[in-house]
Amino acid sequence: MSEAITLRYTVPGDDFTRAGEASADVKRNLKRMGVDREAVRKAAIALYEGEINLAIHAGGGEITVTLTPDTIVMLLEDHGPGIPDISLAMSEGWSTAPDEVRSLGFGAGMGLPNMKKYSDRFDIQSTVGVGTTIRMEVDLA
Amino acid sequence: MKICEILAVLNARLLTPDADLEVDVHAACGSDMMSDVLAYVKDQGVLLTGLNNPQVVRTADMMDMVCIVFVRGKMPGEAILELAAARDIAVLTTDQTMFSACGLLYEKGLRGGTSHV
Numbered sequence A: 001m002s003e004a005i006t007l008r009y010t011v012p013g014d015d016f017t018r019a020g021e022a023s024a025d026v027k028r029n030l031k032r033m034g035v036d037r038e039a040v041r042k043a044a045i046a047l048y049e050g051e052i053n054l055a056i057h058a059g060g061g062e063i064t065v066t067l068t069p070d071t072i073v074m075l076l077e078d079h080g081p082g083i084p085d086i087s088l089a090m091s092e093g094w095s096t097a098p099d100e101v102r103s104l105g106f107g108a109g110m111g112l113p114n115m116k117k118y119s120d121r122f123d124i125q126s127t128v129g130v131g132t133t134i135r136m137e138v139d140l141a
Numbered sequence B: 001m002k003i004c005e006i007l008a009v010l011n012a013r014l015l016t017p018d019a020d021l022e023v024d025v026h027a028a029c030g031s032d033m034m035s036d037v038l039a040y041v042k043d044q045g046v047l048l049t050g051l052n053n054p055q056v057v058r059t060a061d062m063m064d065m066v067c068i069v070f071v072r073g074k075m076p077g078e079a080i081l082e083l084a085a086a087r088d089i090a091v092l093t094t095d096q097t098m099f100s101a102c103g104l105l106y107e108k109g110l111r112g113g114t115s116h117v
Ligand SMILES: Nc1ncnc2c1ncn2[C@@H]1O[C@H](COP(=O)(O)OP(=O)(O)O)[C@@H](O)[C@H]1O
Pocket: A053, A054, A057, A058, A078, A080, A081, A082, A083, A089, A090, A094, A095, A096, A097, A106, A107, A108, A109, A110, A111, A112, A113, A132, B035
């Protein structure tokens, strides 16, 4: 593989049942391209948590996944409310998710910690009232 | 433990008729919080849950899990079953509670599995 391959998705902000479709598609595509299984799994889990966050916290957003010869690069961008205190948001168990989200199985405050844990490089930028951008990289074995 | 053994131990019902019941399950996870499930990688796992929505299948798919057991007699809808069947994930339902279902499988030797990333 000499050129980078890019996959783009728009995540809706009003349909929780569809959240995860982009991550599932990324996983399917990367698997089909023969990308290392463990790297695909790590990337898919991290991306899935990010996709759920776009749907429940940000009113939707954009996902761009780029496969280079040695890395899976995942960019999540939204124009949602932003995060006032990033280090607090990054701590395990901290969540502003309403009860209805919790009753759907999310909102345990483990999403951002999981995303960081499963990626080899993790960067989050957020401005209140403007939006949030997260960049995650998973190295291929 | 094979999926057919899980079926028998939990006196469960198979909801995805085309599933391969000879597939080996190496680890189990019981939770209604999907992020907890996503926090630990378990190879060839089974997910036991009382949660009934499509994110259960998405989570199992992301984790490369091979089987989902709905406890307390939960009946997933058609959309959930189709999603699971398309990913070769066997779906079972049992009248057992979460606690009892996990206990019964543990008793038969199935463990939590802790292989970290
Ligand atoms: N894209 C986002 N836009 C705005 N807020 C976010 C976003 N992602 C996460 N957050 C905030 O960070 C908190 C922690 O996120 P996370 O660890 O994924 O836990 P959870 O989603 O279970 O609440 C969320 O409850 C929310 O307040």
